[in-house]
Amino acid sequence: MNKQVITSDQAPAAIGTYSQAIKVGNTVYLSGQIPLDPATMEVVEGMEQQICRVFDNLQAVAEAAGGSLQHIVKLNIFLTDLSHFGLVNEVMARYFKQPYPARAAIGVASLPKGVPVEMDGVMVVG
Template identity: 65%
Template sequence: MSKKIISTAQAPAAIGTYSQAVRAGDTVYLSGQIGLDPQSMQLAEGFEAQTIRVFENLKAVAEAAGGSLADTVKLNVFLTDLANFAKVNEIMARYFTEPYPARAAVGVASLPRGAQVEADAVLVLG
C-alpha cells in the first residue's frame, strides 16, 4: 500500500516532525490541530475561537486530502479543561451531522503553544 503526504496552506504548517496528514489507501490520518491561524500562526483568542479554528483547520486538511469532515470515522478531542466539553459539542454540531464519527474526549494537563483544545481525526474516503 502506498502512502501520500497531505499538505495545505489553508491549515497551519507543521510545527514539528510530522505531516498535516498521511493518506494510506482510502484512510487519511489527520494530525492534531490546535487553534492556530494558518496565515499568522498565532493562537486564536479564547476557547470558542480556538475550537472553531481547530475544526476549520481539520476541514482544510480533509479537503486537501480529497474528502471532507463528513468522511470522518474517528475524532479525538483533547481539552485542558473538561468543563469546556459542552462548548465542544455545540461547536462540533456546526461541522458534523449524523451519523456522527466515533469520538474520544480526553482531559490533558497542557497542549502545544498553550492551546486549550486540540483535535485529530481519521477519515475513510471512497
C-alpha cells in the same frame, strides 16, 4: 505500502516533525490541529473561536485529502479543561451532521503552545 503526504496551505504548517495528514489507501490519518491561524501562525483568542479554528483547520486538511469533515470516522478531542466539553459539543454540531464520527474527549495536563484544545482524526474517502 503507498503513503501519500497531504498538505494544505489553508491549515497551519507543521510545527514539528509530522505531516498534516498521511493517506494510505482510502484511509487518511489527520494529525492533531490546534487553534493556530494558518495565515499568521498565531493562536486565536477565545475558547469558542479556538474550537472553530481547530475544526476549520481539520476541514482544510480533509479537503486537501479529497474529503470533508463528514468523512471523519474517528475524532479525538484533547482538552486541558473538561468543563469546555459542552461548548465543544455545541460547536461540533455546527460542523458535523449525523451520523457523527466515533469520538473520544480526553482531559490532558497541557498541549503545544499552551492551547486548551487539540483534535486529530481518521478519515475514510472514496
